[in-house]
Amino acid sequence: MTGEKQEEELVFHKPSEMIYKIIVIGDPAVGKTSLLKTFCAEKFEYEYIPTVGVTS
Numbered sequence: 001m002t003g004e005k006q007e008e009e010l011v012f013h014k015p016s017e018m019i020y021k022i023i024v025i026g027d028p029a030v031g032k033t034s035l036l037k038t039f040c041a042e043k044f045e046y047e048y049i050p051t052v053g054v055t056s
Contacts (some may be wrong), residue, residue, distance in 0.1 A: 024036060029050075
């Protein structure tokens, strides 16, 4: 090195996208799917189409 300060190169990164995995449990037909659709897609469907679930 000759004593000169090297120029630093600025690197800008694109904002990263966050991915979340959510498990919602509860009794059938209480609005779990409607709640998630309203929150994520900002839309509400009035027709009830049951989702596949797990029974114990």
